[in-house]
Amino acid sequence: DAKTTQPPSMDCAEGRAANLPCNHSTISGNEYVYWYRQIHSQGPQYIIHGLKNNETNEMASLIITEDRKSSTLILPHATLRDTAVYYCIVRVPPTGYGGYQKVTFGTGTKLQVIP
Amino acid sequence: DTEVTQTPKHLVMGMTNKKSLKCEQHMGHRAMYWYKQKAKKPPELMFVYSYEKLSINESVPSRFSPECPNSSLLNLHLHALQPEDSALYLCASSQDRATGTQYFGPGTRLLVL
Numbered sequence: 425d426a427k428t429t430q431p432p433s434m435d436c437a438e439g440r441a442a443n444l445p446c447n448h449s450t451i452s453g454n455e456y457v458y459w460y461r462q463i464h465s466q467g468p469q470y471i472i473h474g475l476k477n478n479e480t481n482e483m484a485s486l487i488i489t490e491d492r493k494s495s496t497l498i499l500p501h502a503t504l505r506d507t508a509v510y511y512c513i514v515r516v517p518p519t520g521y522g523g524y525q526k527v528t529f530g531t532g533t534k535l536q537v538i539p
Numbered sequence: 540d541t542e543v544t545q546t547p548k549h550l551v552m553g554m555t556n557k558k559s560l561k562c563e564q565h566m567g568h569r570a571m572y573w574y575k576q577k578a579k580k581p582p583e584l585m586f587v588y589s590y591e592k593l594s595i596n597e598s599v600p601s602r603f604s605p606e607c608p609n610s611s612l613l614n615l616h617l618h619a620l621q622p623e624d625s626a627l628y629l630c631a632s633s634q635d636r637a638t639g640t641q642y643f644g645p646g647t648r649l650l651v652l
Contacts, residue, residue: 458639467543467629467643468582511581515639526595527641529581 428512433534436506442499444533446512449493456515457488458527459497461508468511468529471497502537509534543644545630551650554620560647562613562630570594570636571613573605574629576646582629588613589636620651 429447436442448457458473472479472486474495479486485498499506511532543564552558562571570589574582587595588607602624604616613630627648631641 456639462582465627465646465648467631467645468641470640470642473639526584527639528584531581 430533436502442502444497447494458513460511463508507537545644557618560615564632568632570633572631576627
């Protein structure tokens, strides 16, 4: 698995954009970048994923650098409910039909949204 | 419906007890997972079921015994646990085991006395 590096914690003012960085300098060409978050005492929640192009959904945007060695998750207007641990994960590509892609969580970034 | 349910929410058990954790999903997913999460640590994979068959066992001690009775249900049977097994046990499912998007349940918080 490619390793990911994230800052342990970040603060963001409510209503502002939260930009969470992730370094994955050893990522291989066919590995996807996934983001999950875990609100305190709840199960992790899938946010978004991408391979090369930038992606956007109703929750967030994912910006992947051209060399794919890093990415940024953007929450455009952070709310108090976005306070959580955010995990950046690089998926091992499947090997053969129905191959298994292990989800390995790193230590994540604890985002605190401040009123 | 993208919900994974887990029961019970909390469980306290002694080291000689036998208990079971239950997980259910009705999304038609054919892969289901058990994770263990210690306090202030990321989740760690324990087991993967694919089409009701055990696919991956991440070297989990035999005192944890998974079972997949059908495509919607996943159980984790617990026997002779140790206090260090106290943790949040998370169930997840995905369309199949090759799919990266997993849906997690709220977890069962287990305390072993």
